[in-house]
Amino acid sequence: MPIPEPKPARAVLSYLTQIQAVADTEIRKLRRDPSELLTRAFQPVVWLLLFGEVMANVRGLNTTGQSYLDFLAPGILAQSVLFSAIFYGISVIWERDLGVLHRQLVSPAPRSALVLGKAVSAGARGVAQAVIVYALALMLGIGLSFRPFDILGVIALIWLGSALFSTFSLMIACLVKTRERFMGIGQVLTMPIFFASNAIYPIELMPHWLQSVSLSNPLTYEVDGIRTLMLQNGLSRYGLPIDFAVLLVLTGLCVAIAAHLYPRLAE
Amino acid sequence: MSEPKAVIITDYLTKTYGDVPAVEAVSMTVMEGEIVGLIGPNGAGKSTLIKMLTTLLPPSSGDALIAGYSILTAPAKVRAHIGYVPQLLSSDGNLTGYENLLMSARLYLVPHHEREERIRSALALMELADAGDRLVQHYSGGMIRRLEIAQAMLHEPAILFLDEPTVGLDPVARHGIWKHMRELRDRVGMTMLMATHQMDEAEALCDRIAILHDGRLQAIGTPGALKADVSPDATLDDVFAAITGSEIAKEGSLRLIQQGRSSAHAHS
Numbered sequence: 044m045p046i047p048e049p050k051p052a053r054a055v056l057s058y059l060t061q062i063q064a065v066a067d068t069e070i071r072k073l074r075r076d077p078s079e080l081l082t083r084a085f086q087p088v089v090w091l092l093l094f095g096e097v098m099a100n101v102r103g104l105n106t107t108g109q110s111y112l113d114f115l116a117p118g119i120l121a122q123s124v125l126f127s128a129i130f131y132g133i134s135v136i137w138e139r140d141l142g143v144l145h146r147q148l149v150s151p152a153p154r155s156a157l158v159l160g161k162a163v164s165a166g167a168r169g170v171a172q173a174v175i176v177y178a179l180a181l182m183l184g185i186g187l188s189f190r191p192f193d194i195l196g197v198i199a200l201i202w203l204g205s206a207l208f209s210t211f212s213l214m215i216a217c218l219v220k221t222r223e224r225f226m227g228i229g230q231v232l233t234m235p236i237f238f239a240s241n242a243i244y245p246i247e248l249m250p251h252w253l254q255s256v257s258l259s260n261p262l263t264y265e266v267d268g269i270r271t272l273m274l275q276n277g278l279s280r281y282g283l284p285i286d287f288a289v290l291l292v293l294t295g296l297c298v299a300i301a302a303h304l305y306p307r308l309a310e
Numbered sequence: 311m312s313e314p315k316a317v318i319i320t321d322y323l324t325k326t327y328g329d330v331p332a333v334e335a336v337s338m339t340v341m342e343g344e345i346v347g348l349i350g351p352n353g354a355g356k357s358t359l360i361k362m363l364t365t366l367l368p369p370s371s372g373d374a375l376i377a378g379y380s381i382l383t384a385p386a387k388v389r390a391h392i393g394y395v396p397q398l399l400s401s402d403g404n405l406t407g408y409e410n411l412l413m414s415a416r417l418y419l420v421p422h423h424e425r426e427e428r429i430r431s432a433l434a435l436m437e438l439a440d441a442g443d444r445l446v447q448h449y450s451g452g453m454i455r456r457l458e459i460a461q462a463m464l465h466e467p468a469i470l471f472l473d474e475p476t477v478g479l480d481p482v483a484r485h486g487i488w489k490h491m492r493e494l495r496d497r498v499g500m501t502m503l504m505a506t507h508q509m510d511e512a513e514a515l516c517d518r519i520a521i522l523h524d525g526r527l528q529a530i531g532t533p534g535a536l537k538a539d540v541s542p543d544a545t546l547d548d549v550f551a552a553i554t555g556s557e558i559a560k561e562g563s564l565r566l567i568q569q570g571r572s573s574a575h576a577h578s
Binding site: 063064065309 | 361364365366367386387389390392394397398399400401402404405409412413415416417419461
């Protein structure tokens, strides 16, 4: 039976259904085996408990009126989003080797819907990570904001950040196609993205050239947005509209490029 | 009875990797309701040909019309009209059979109110009704293959492409798959193009057989006609040897062991 010709409203609904097809299976698998989420939760614990507690005693860090732990917690949340999303491509290479991906690629679903499905499920992982970081931050006495608007804003930022870094990861996966090469590139990318950002120190401490790098690093805007909304006394440096706009535009770009490259995985 | 119509027409379809031709100027036609077998040893170009016809791989030159749509200019339309059972076991082991089918139903936009019914009847047709809620990683090889056929036919495609549908299965499971393929053809008149390197499979299922060797289409015809051309009591193996100058059994045996992962990396 041929697929009916889409009418405009129906076309949108169809597109969403095809995104859901991919996202839903990913989320089902995550619910069935959440062990990965728990092991990933370990890293933020180390950063906040070990690194954070020590660095809080350094006097020279000017964190604009916030305690260092307050300053650090949103950065670590953004970091956990980055780290879990940036290796997302490896699961797609795995699916390619198994042949699961071919099944999606012979379906009439637009490639961008397949990529967005992955992005949405990466967002769900990110939000699950956030719950753990929030719980930890609460135990450390960090002044979290629980205003509904702030919470929704943080969720939106985590979803966007996860979508951005996971589709960026998909792009790389489409280009390198093997797990070994991908792991190498993933390792090379994560640390510079993390350290050349405002995640664990204010960028004013950086030399000038590094400051400009940080300002063109999307993680900086992810952190800035989360820092604004996650904390009771959060203050945005660049403004929330800028934070959201940067993430949205780059996500759109990455989705478009990844969708264009996606069929290469089946060749 | 309406006129039988051609649902697959390939026109000098070619794929080269560097200087090496994997498929060279293949022109053939498959009529509605036919089961056509692509026969050839490993490296003959069967999988490459099927990947081009299913729009997974862009051809280097030439074109093909699938259900009336060009793989070059209307690949999305082509995909809407075909089902594909890949060489690799492509079901997701971490999902249940039902969940695998649910994903297909959504990707192919099976109307919401029909989903449940279609999934249940596809499971029943493939004799998986009781296994639908079990994780696919606990299925046997034959069950996974049947699930994949169920996935590929869920949206009632006009044409089903199968790449080595019974490789690695035990004889009972193989005959089970054959039975289901025949049923699909007889009940809904589904056209099938199937790659295989097993002569008995081609003989048991196919209305016509296309022999592929070194990327070229060497011969195409009914099993009877192909055999009659060689000698009165020829087997398909004899036909193959006469056409290609080699025996498929020799070239094909190693692949049984290497089947699977190796081919996934072949052109990466």
